[in-house]
Amino acid sequence: MSNAELRHHTFDGIQEFDNHLPNWWLWSFYSACLFSIGYWIWFHTLGVGELPPEAYQTEQRAAAARIEAAMANNPVTEEMLLKLASEPAVVAEGEKLFKTPSLCAQCHGPDGNGMVSGLPGVGPNLTDDYWIHGSTAMDIYKTIHDGYPEKGMASWKGYGATFVQRATAYVLSLRGKNLKGKPPEENAKQSTPAK
Ligand code: HEC
Known part of the structure; x- marks a missing residue:
């Protein structure tokens, strides 16, 4: 269970918590962004890597x-x-x-x-x-x-x-x-x- 606040809306009687995104999820998202920048530079800008x-x-x-x-x-x-x-x-x-x-x-x-x-x-x-x-x-x-x-x-x-x-x-x-x-x-x- 979460300690986060309940959000105000209700759909068909269902409510949801205003949870923070889990850190593992956020980190994998940020690393994917960083990786994509490196990937772009390596393969497309510098052309060092071979597609x-x-x-x-x-x-x-x-x-x-x-x-x-x-x-x-x-x-x-x-x-x-x-x-x-x-x-x-x-x-x-x-x-x-x-x-x-x-x-x-x-x-x-x-x-x-x-x-x-x-x-x-x-x-x-x-x-x-x-x-x-x-x-x-x-x-x-x-x-x-x-x-x-x-x-x-x-x-x-x-x-x-x-x-x-x-x-x-x-x-x-x-x-x-x-x-x-x-x-x-x-x-x-x-x-x-x-x-
Ligand atoms: C100056 C014109 C000319 C150039 C350039 C030329 N050929 Fe020929 N080629 C001929 C003629 C004319 C024949 C037919 C020879 C005969 O009647 O015995 C022939 C025949 C051939 C044949 C045999 C065809 C058959 O029916 O047996 C081949 C294969 C061939 N040439 C490949 C090439 C390749 C590959 C090149 C480039 C590296 C080339 N030729 C450049 C004029 C040329």
Whole structure:
């Protein structure tokens, strides 16, 4: 029972005491307020802490870096390339370089569908099921690594192993998207490899 005074109002014959809030409750409330200020400064003002989406990105990048490091010491295989293509951080890096206007996008279009500024570009549509040089991960890797310079597709190996791997990972992510775009090249063969 409380010694506090009764409040003056009555609801349906029920009265209530004018109790103080318990100290434990008040302290947990004040500490929550203080905590929220610290939290705001740490995560939002100073940006020292990583919020969950950033922490996720960091983890993704670390996973991608581990696979890329493993690839640097091993021969490139179909499995390795498919593994890379399943790492969102690697595909995102590949997308960045692919879409750089001075790199792949100038001939294959930023979407990879062979359309550059609304017109068919120099390079083929990389999202359809028709491939000139084969559609396995190793075929695509070889095309980007060695190129077919006599046909207008440069060799990109000079940009380094990581560049070629990231570009391959991105092209693999385009494979089978079938975006509306440049029609298949005459010398391309239909092939739909298992993903
Ligand atoms: C100067 C224009 C040009 C640039 C830049 C270019 N490509 Fe190509 N690419 C081509 C052409 C042309 C072909 C078709 C070659 C052929 O007919 O044999 C091709 C073919 C390809 C193919 C094989 C398509 C198939 O059907 O087998 C892939 C994969 C590819 N390019 C990826 C890339 C990537 C990735 C980049 C950027 C790192 C890039 N290309 C940059 C012009 C270009």
